[in-house]
Amino acid sequence: MYSNKTTTLVTAEEMKLIEEEIFSAGMPVASLMEKVALKTAQKIKELYPIKEKKISLGFMVGCGHNGGDALVIARELYYQGYDIVIYPPLIEKFKELTAHHFKYASSLGIKIVSNIKALSICHIIVDGLFGFGLTRKITDNLAEDIAIVNQWNKPIISIDIPSGINSDTGAVLGIAIKATHTLCLGLYKKGIWQDRALEYLGQVERIDFNIPPAFIDKITAEFPTTELLTQEKVQEILPLPRHVTTYKYKQGHLLLICGSKEYAGAALLSAYGARSSGVGMVTMVVPDSLKPLINSQLPEMLVIGCRETSLGSIETLPLLDWQKYQWVCCGMGLTKEAVSVVKKVIASGCDILLDADALNIVANYYLLDELKNRHGKTVLTPHDGEFERLFPDLPFVGMADRIEETRQGAIALNATILRKGAKTIISDNINTWIIPHGTTALARGGSGDVLSGFIGGLLAQNNFTDTISVDTVGAAAWLHQRGGILASEDLSTLGVDGVTLSQYILKAVNELKRNGQWFFNETC
Ligand SMILES: NC(=O)C1=CN([C@@H]2O[C@H](COP(=O)(O)OP(=O)(O)OC[C@H]3O[C@@H](n4cnc5c(N)ncnc54)[C@H](OP(=O)(O)O)[C@@H]3O)[C@@H](O)[C@H]2O)[C@@H](O)CC1
Ligand SMILES: Nc1ncnc2c1ncn2[C@@H]1O[C@H](COP(=O)(O)OP(=O)(O)O)[C@@H](O)[C@H]1O
Numbered sequence: 001m002y003s004n005k006t007t008t009l010v011t012a013e014e015m016k017l018i019e020e021e022i023f024s025a026g027m028p029v030a031s032l033m034e035k036v037a038l039k040t041a042q043k044i045k046e047l048y049p050i051k052e053k054k055i056s057l058g059f060m061v062g063c064g065h066n067g068g069d070a071l072v073i074a075r076e077l078y079y080q081g082y083d084i085v086i087y088p089p090l091i092e093k094f095k096e097l098t099a100h101h102f103k104y105a106s107s108l109g110i111k112i113v114s115n116i117k118a119l120s121i122c123h124i125i126v127d128g129l130f131g132f133g134l135t136r137k138i139t140d141n142l143a144e145d146i147a148i149v150n151q152w153n154k155p156i157i158s159i160d161i162p163s164g165i166n167s168d169t170g171a172v173l174g175i176a177i178k179a180t181h182t183l184c185l186g187l188y189k190k191g192i193w194q195d196r197a198l199e200y201l202g203q204v205e206r207i208d209f210n211i212p213p214a215f216i217d218k219i220t221a222e223f224p225t226t227e228l229l230t231q232e233k234v235q236e237i238l239p240l241p242r243h244v245t246t247y248k249y250k251q252g253h254l255l256l257i258c259g260s261k262e263y264a265g266a267a268l269l270s271a272y273g274a275r276s277s278g279v280g281m282v283t284m285v286v287p288d289s290l291k292p293l294i295n296s297q298l299p300e301m302l303v304i305g306c307r308e309t310s311l312g313s314i315e316t317l318p319l320l321d322w323q324k325y326q327w328v329c330c331g332m333g334l335t336k337e338a339v340s341v342v343k344k345v346i347a348s349g350c351d352i353l354l355d356a357d358a359l360n361i362v363a364n365y366y367l368l369d370e371l372k373n374r375h376g377k378t379v380l381t382p383h384d385g386e387f388e389r390l391f392p393d394l395p396f397v398g399m400a401d402r403i404e405e406t407r408q409g410a411i412a413l414n415a416t417i418l419r420k421g422a423k424t425i426i427s428d429n430i431n432t433w434i435i436p437h438g439t440t441a442l443a444r445g446g447s448g449d450v451l452s453g454f455i456g457g458l459l460a461q462n463n464f465t466d467t468i469s470v471d472t473v474g475a476a477a478w479l480h481q482r483g484g485i486l487a488s489e490d491l492s493t494l495g496v497d498g499v500t501l502s503q504y505i506l507k508a509v510n511e512l513k514r515n516g517q518w519f520f521n522e523t524c
C-alpha cells in the first residue's frame with residue numbers, strides 16, 4: 001500500500017505541499033527528518049562499507065533542512081565507526097531543527113571545521129548544503145567552496161539534489177556540486193531529469209520514505225503531471241495484439257514522405273525504422289532518382305517517385321489517396337525546398353508526424369496556425385534546435401524548463417511533441433512522459449530518422465486501437481533508447497549506426513516480450 005509512486009516527478013512547490021500534508025496529518029517534522037536521514041545513512045553505508053581501513057566522510061552542512069538531514073546522517077555514520085568531519089559555512093543562519101542537530105553532533109565530539117580545505121583529507125564528501133530550498137544564485141565564499149570541492153576528484157554524495165541545481169529547471173544557480181551519487185529523497189525532483197543537470201548528478205538513487213500515495217495524488221492532481229515512462233507502462237501500451245485472421249492492411253499502412261538527392265540516407269533510415277515497427281504496409285514518397293535505391297534496399301516498400309527540383313528535392317506531390325494511410329510521416333531528409341509538400345501534408349486532414357525539414361519549413365513559413373487548426377492528429381519530433389526555431393516568439397521559450405516548455409508547445413500547437421535529447425520528453429496537453437534511460441551512442445546522424453520511421457509505424461498500427469498518441473510515441477522512444485543501449489552493450493558506444501539501431505530496437509521489443517505478457521496476448 002505504501003509502495004511509493006516511484007515514477008512521479010515533483011516540483012519544489014509540490015514537494016513542500018506534500019510535506020505539509022504529512023505534517024498536518026500528525027507526523028512530527030523532526031521524526032520525518034530522522035527517518036529520511038537514517039535511510040540515507042544506511043544507503044551510504046551500503047555504497048561505502050567499512051572494511052579493514054577506516055573511511056572518513058566530510059560533510060558540507062547548509063542552514064536549511066538539507067543541512068539538518070546531513071547532520072543526522074553524520075551522527076549515525078559516526079556511531080557506525082566512520083570518521084566524520086563537519087563543515088557548516090552557514091552556521092549563523094541555521095533553521096531551528098538544524099541548529100538542534102548541530103548542537104547534539106558537537107556534543108558527541110564530532111570534529112567541526114571552519115574551512116573547506118580541512119575536508120581535503122576525507123575520502124568522501126557528503127553534500128548537504130542545499131536541497132529544494134535553494135532559490136538564489138550561490139555566490140562569494142560558498143561558490144569558492146564548491147569550486148574547491150569539485151576540483152578534488154573525490155566521490156561526492158549529494159543529499160536530495162546536488163547543491164546549486166535548481167530542483168525544478170535543473171539550472172545551475174551560479175555553481176553546483178558535481179556529484180558522483182545523488183540520493184534523491186522521497187520523490188524524484190523534476191530538475192534531476194532536465195538535460196542540463198545531468199552532468200552534475202552522477203548515479204541517481206531514490207530513498208523511499210513511505211509517503212502515503214493519497215497525499216501524493218492529492219497534491220500532484222492540482223498540477224500538470226510528469227512521469228517517468230517505465231517498462232511496465234510500455235508493456236501496457238504496446239501489446240499490439242495481432243488477431244489470428246489479421247492481414248497486412250489491418251496492421252496499418254504508413255506513408256513516409258522523405259528524402260532528397262542530398263539526404264537519401266535519411267529516407268533509407270526512416271524506412272529501416274518503419275520496418276522495425278512491424279507495420280503492415282509502408283508506402284514511400286521520394287524524389288524519382290531515389291526509387292532504385294529504395295527498391296534495392298527495402299524491397300517490401302511501395303515506392304512512389306516524384307518530379308524533383310534541380311537540387312534533387314521533391315518538387316511537387318502526385319495525387320495521393322490520403323484516406324488509405326493510417327499515419328503520414330514527413331520531413332526526414334526532405335530539404336527546406338519542399339515547402340509545397342509540407343503544406344499539402346498539413347492540409348491533408350490525415351494523422352501526421354512531422355520531423356526534421358518539415359519542422360524547419362513550418363518555422364520558416366510561419367505555418368504554426370495551420371498546424372494548430374488542422375484536422376487530424378499531429379505529432380512533432382523536434383530536437384532542441386528545431387524546437388527553438390518552431391517557437392521563437394512565444395513567451396515560454398527561455399523559461400529554461402525543458403519539460404514545461406515542451407508541454408506548453410504541445411498546448412500551443414494542439415499536438416503531441418516529442419523533444420529529443422539526452423532525456424527525451426513526450427507531451428500532449430495532459431500527459432508528459434520522460435524516457436528515463438538513454439545512451440550517448442545515439443548522438444550521431446541518423447538516429448532520429450530511425451526514430452521517426454519507427455514511431456510512424458507504431459502509430460499507424462495503433463490507430464486501430466484507442467491508445468492515445470502520446471503513449472504510443474512514448475513507448476516508441478523508450479524502445480529506441482533501449483535498442484541503443486543493447487546495441488552499445490554488444491558493439492560499444494561507437495558501434496550504433498542507424499541501421500544497427502533499427503535492428504537492436506527489435507531486440508528491445510523481444511526483451512519486453514520475454515519480461516511481460518506479450519506471449520499471452522499475441523493472438524487475443
Ligand atoms: N520535503 C520533504 O519531504 C523532506 C525534505 N527534507 C529535506 O529538506 C530539504 C529542504 O529543506 P529547506 O526547505 O530547509 O531548504 P534547503 O534546501 O535545505 O535550504 C534552504 C535554506 O537555504 C537558504 N538559501 C537559499 N538560497 C541560498 C543561497 N544562494 N545562499 C545562501 N543561502 C541560501 C534559505 O534561506 P533564505 O536566505 O532564503 O531565507 C534557506 O534557509 C530537502 O531538500 C531535504 O533535504 C527531509 O529532511 C525530509 C523530507
Ligand atoms: N546524449 C544522448 N543521450 C541519449 N540519446 C541521445 C543523445 N544524443 C542524441 N540522442 C538521441 O538520438 C536521436 C537524435 O535525433 P536527431 O538529432 O533528429 O538526429 P538525426 O536527424 O541525425 O537523425 C534522438 O532520438 C535523441 O534523443
Ligand SMILES: [K+]
Pocket residue numbers: 066127128129130131158159160161162163
Ligand atoms: K544537496
